Amino acid sequence: MKAGIVSYGAYVPKYRIRPEEIGRVWGEDGATRGKGLGIMSKSIPSPDEDVITIAVEAARSALLRAGIDPQDIGAIYTGSESHPYAVKPTSSVVAEAILAAPDMTAADYEFACKAGTAALQNVLGLVNTGWIKYGMAIGADTSQGAPGDPLEYSASAGGAAFIAGTERIIAKINGMYSYTTDTPDFWRREGQAYPSHGGRFTGEPAYFKHVLTAARRMMELEGTEAKDYDYVVLHQPNGKFPRRAAAKLGFTDEQLAPGLLTPRIGNTYSGAVPLGLSAVLDIAKPGDRILVTSFGSGAGSDAFDISVTDEMERFNRSAGPLVEDMINVPEEYYVDYATYVKFRGKIRRKGD
Amino acid sequence: MRDVYVIGAGTTRFGELWERSFRDIGIEAGIKAINDSGITGNDIDALYIGNMSAGAFINQEHVGALIADYVGLAGSLHIPATRVEAAGASGALAFKEAYLSISSGMYDIVVVGGAEKMTDIGDEMANYITSMAIDQEWETVFGATYASLQAMMARAHMERYGTTREQLGMVSVINHRHGALNPDAQFQREIKLETVLKSGYVAEPLRVFDMAPLSDGAAALVLASGDVARKYTDRPVKVKAIGQASDTISLHDRREICTMDSTVYAAKRAYDMAGMGPEDIDVAEVYDSSTIAEIMAIEDLGFFPKGEGGKAVEDEKIALGGEIPINTSGGLKARGHPVGATGVAQIVEIVKQLRGDADRRQVKDAKIGLAHAVGGSGATAVVSILEAEI
Amino acid sequence: MNMPRFWREKQGRYNLVGNRCTNCGTYYFPKRDICPKCHRKSIGKMEEVRFKGTGKVVSWTIVHDAHPDYKDMRPYIMAIIELEEGPRLTGQIVDCSLDEIHTGMRVRDTFRKLSEDGKDGVIFYGYKFRPVKE
Numbered sequence: 064m065k066a067g068i069v070s071y072g073a074y075v076p077k078y079r080i081r082p083e084e085i086g087r088v089w090g091e092d093g094a095t096r097g098k099g100l101g102i103m104s105k106s107i108p109s110p111d112e113d114v115i116t117i118a119v120e121a122a123r124s125a126l127l128r129a130g131i132d133p134q135d136i137g138a139i140y141t142g143s144e145s146h147p148y149a150v151k152p153t154s155s156v157v158a159e160a161i162l163a164a165p166d167m168t169a170a171d172y173e174f175a176c177k178a179g180t181a182a183l184q185n186v187l188g189l190v191n192t193g194w195i196k197y198g199m200a201i202g203a204d205t206s207q208g209a210p211g212d213p214l215e216y217s218a219s220a221g222g223a224a225f226i227a228g229t230e231r232i233i234a235k236i237n238g239m240y241s242y243t244t245d246t247p248d249f250w251r252r253e254g255q256a257y258p259s260h261g262g263r264f265t266g267e268p269a270y271f272k273h274v275l276t277a278a279r280r281m282m283e284l285e286g287t288e289a290k291d292y293d294y295v296v297l298h299q300p301n302g303k304f305p306r307r308a309a310a311k312l313g314f315t316d317e318q319l320a321p322g323l324l325t326p327r328i329g330n331t332y333s334g335a336v337p338l339g340l341s342a343v344l345d346i347a348k349p350g351d352r353i354l355v356t357s358f359g360s361g362a363g364s365d366a367f368d369i370s371v372t373d374e375m376e377r378f379n380r381s382a383g384p385l386v387e388d389m390i391n392v393p394e395e396y397y398v399d400y401a402t403y404v405k406f407r408g409k410i411r412r413k414g415d
Numbered sequence: 416m417r418d419v420y421v422i423g424a425g426t427t428r429f430g431e432l433w434e435r436s437f438r439d440i441g442i443e444a445g446i447k448a449i450n451d452s453g454i455t456g457n458d459i460d461a462l463y464i465g466n467m468s469a470g471a472f473i474n475q476e477h478v479g480a481l482i483a484d485y486v487g488l489a490g491s492l493h494i495p496a497t498r499v500e501a502a503g504a505s506g507a508l509a510f511k512e513a514y515l516s517i518s519s520g521m522y523d524i525v526v527v528g529g530a531e532k533m534t535d536i537g538d539e540m541a542n543y544i545t546s547m548a549i550d551q552e553w554e555t556v557f558g559a560t561y562a563s564l565q566a567m568m569a570r571a572h573m574e575r576y577g578t579t580r581e582q583l584g585m586v587s588v589i590n591h592r593h594g595a596l597n598p599d600a601q602f603q604r605e606i607k608l609e610t611v612l613k614s615g616y617v618a619e620p621l622r623v624f625d626m627a628p629l630s631d632g633a634a635a636l637v638l639a640s641g642d643v644a645r646k647y648t649d650r651p652v653k654v655k656a657i658g659q660a661s662d663t664i665s666l667h668d669r670r671e672i673c674t675m676d677s678t679v680y681a682a683k684r685a686y687d688m689a690g691m692g693p694e695d696i697d698v699a700e701v702y703d704s705s706t707i708a709e710i711m712a713i714e715d716l717g718f719f720p721k722g723e724g725g726k727a728v729e730d731e732k733i734a735l736g737g738e739i740p741i742n743t744s745g746g747l748k749a750r751g752h753p754v755g756a757t758g759v760a761q762i763v764e765i766v767k768q769l770r771g772d773a774d775r776r777q778v779k780d781a782k783i784g785l786a787h788a789v790g791g792s793g794a795t796a797v798v799s800i801l802e803a804e805i
Numbered sequence: 806m807n808m809p810r811f812w813r814e815k816q817g818r819y820n821l822v823g824n825r826c827t828n829c830g831t832y833y834f835p836k837r838d839i840c841p842k843c844h845r846k847s848i849g850k851m852e853e854v855r856f857k858g859t860g861k862v863v864s865w866t867i868v869h870d871a872h873p874d875y876k877d878m879r880p881y882i883m884a885i886i887e888l889e890e891g892p893r894l895t896g897q898i899v900d901c902s903l904d905e906i907h908t909g910m911r912v913r914d915t916f917r918k919l920s921e922d923g924k925d926g927v928i929f930y931g932y933k934f935r936p937v938k939e
Contacts, residue, residue, distance in 0.1 A: 414923075552810070553835055553894065553895065558872075559883050560872065562870060616869040618867065665895065
């Protein structure tokens with residue numbers, strides 16, 4: 064494939080809440096809940112942040128790092144399940160806010176938690192055909208959990224942007240594989256404020272079946288084994304599932320840990336794999352090989368086999384914030400549950 | 416240019432006037448001024464009304480004709496009525512337009528009114544409407560409020576000149592002390608410095624007691640040409656000069672944040688026109704929409720050197736009995752601040768002082784008075800100088 | 806705020822696009838058709854510029870009483886910021902502790918929601934600023 068990743072940028076909102084605080088309000092043992100999920104804290108968007116602002120911040124960081132003229136971006140696709148509008152796109156705002164419009168194409172994706180990797184496949188394809196010079200794929204979410212629902216412990220916010228191109232590639236795509244089925248373990252009906260889920264059904268038949276199948280098939284296609292990779296990035300709805308999946312695939316904690324962010328920022332849904340991959344690219348060296356597998360409920364899994372190139376040596380990472388630096392925040396950004404529900408708009412107000 | 420005199424003055428009481436409408440207060444002030452002057456309705460050539468935002472406050476525009484109608488001068492006499500708007504300087508500019516209409520020779524007797532009815536809506540909305548005087552596209556849309564701009568001026572003044580939080584508070588204390596002597600004032604009680612310093616924050620470092628209140632009220636004046644004035648009164652007050660100046664609509668675009676250049680230029684123009692300087696002024700009403708605004712005003716009008724306004728306040732040089740008594744009416748802070756009425760009410764107070772009618776707050780031997788009004792955060796300033804001719 | 810009024814200024818609000826008088830070299834934000842220094846000599850000579858977005862705090866306040874549209878952010882920091890290229894503007898400072906804000910603080914722009922036209926209305930986006938680590 065001619066097309067590869069030429070730049071990336073990430074964004075994680077600064078506010079946090081701990082499971083202990085959520086449990087305190089709902090009469091649950093939050094600490095134990097958090098431990099069970101492998102989540103110590105999760106990110107919360109400020110009242111002035113949403114998928115559009117997260118996408119723009121990530122997109123700007125990606126542009127700055129590669130020094131790309133935004134007018135050369137021929138396509139922008141933003142994948143999310145929490146686009147701020149039901150009708151009125153996200154990607155055109157992003158395009159305007161990075162000065163990429165108007166000579167370009169754009170669309171929004173909604174494909175459960177793998178909308179971001181689906182967007183990446185698409186821009187790679189468009190670049191590969193030569194139809195566009197650069198394409199931008201963004202995965203971002205400000206995911207919602209109903210008050211009192213177990214999802215409240217994990218649903219968080221963040222996102223990352225990738226620019227695909229053919230020159231000065233920092234991460235080469237060795238191969239892609241997707242595994243698609245209708246396995247409804249998680250959904251939200253039109254007009255509903257909060258998602259529903261199939262409880263334990265989300266484990267074996269959904270997450271594990273798809274992630275393991277896609278990752279294994281990717282390795283079969285490339286003729287590789289777990290030990291051939293330096294890093295593995297898996298979809299991470301909690302801290303436990305990706306650990307178990309990685310172990311089943313034969314990966315070690317060392318390969319998984321750099322791209323496993325959920326324990327510290329929660330589940331960023333469409334942003335999860337893009338952010339995990341960004342965290343790995345933040346530290347990766349030329350020659351490093353990365354296996355990536357996303358997962359979306361009722362959607363399936365996308366797997367990518369990626370190699371970091373020599374170009375990474377010249378890549379200006381410091382032009383944008385590193386994921387690790389955005390994950391670590393001072394104690395004052397940890398808020399209580401009341402502040403959290405105000406920030407997330409869960410309080411019914413006058414006129415609502 | 417003909418000489419112009421003030422021959423009548425009147426105001427309503429300022430405050431939360433629940434039972435009175437915009438029309439009621441406009442008429443009351445007008446009738447008081449007309450009665451004070453001794454003219455009759457038939458003598459009036461024209462009406463000028465200063466009003467900032469009746470459209471937003473009470474959903475009523477076209478208030479020039481409205482007041483002319485309810486004063487009984489529209490349906491029968493069909494006098495020309497003009498509304499003038501320049502935010503907080505609306506009343507002062509209505510006064511200027513009336514002045515020009517007489518000095519030009521077009522009219523002989525003109526009534527100037529100023530009115531605002533601000534309390535029919537909630538405080539949040541009323542504060543938002545007053546912020547319409549600052550830049551809607553590049554200030555308020557980003558979250559700036561009127562008070563927040565005053566607060567940034569205060570911060571700059573404190574950091575640059577060492578002005579203290581206590582000095583700011585003393586502006587409010589002195590204005591309340593004066594207001595206690597004014598039976599038309601919204602707040603007629605003295606306050607302690609502690610009260611200001613312990614009041615809640617509006618925009619740091621400014622607190623509730625640093626800010627002028629939301630008020631209802633109206634004020635009116637009768638102006639006449641020199642030859643006509645003596646027919647009605649033996650103690651006319653001469654309009655010596657009016658100076659006006661503008662500056663950028665946004666505070667951030669100004670040459671300086673803690674000097675109001677519009678005031679500096681308006682004052683210079685007024686002093687030049689009057690052939691006077693700040694040292695000639697015996698009493699002044701200045702635009703204290705906030706405590707910092709008063710400190711900047713007394714500096715920018717030349718009463719005190721730049722940066723020494725805070726010290727002058729601390730030393731009570733601006734209090735009754737001080738070097739130059741400022742805001743003997745109580746100022747915007749204690750008399751009240753019905754925005755469109757303020758500029759006219761300031762002239763009413765100066766007229767009372769120059770005639771010796773200011774009762775318990777009379778400045779002894781006051782011969783020359785100055786009124787200073789500001790629109791927005793300083794994009795408009797008007798300075799008027801009046802002289803007793805008794 | 807309403808949609809057309811906001812929409813027509815989006816270049817300035819999204820991307821800090823202003824201009825520069827090629828006659829005297831002064832930068833302006835927002836865009837001006839006429840340079841206040843050069844007057845008619847500047848007509849037709851104003852050139853569009855995108856500002857870098859970095860600058861320093863000239864003055865600031867912590868707003869407690871705010872319009873309902875901005876209530877969720879209270880208390881929030883408003884500041885006058887001088888951009889590196891020269892012009893000044895007014896904006897909020899976010900992701901900044903109330904103890905940390907000071908005159909002279911270095912900041913850079915960030916893309917945020919400014920307000921919305923009610924729950925069922927258009928969302929207005931634009932610049933705010935955040936501290937730059939020194």
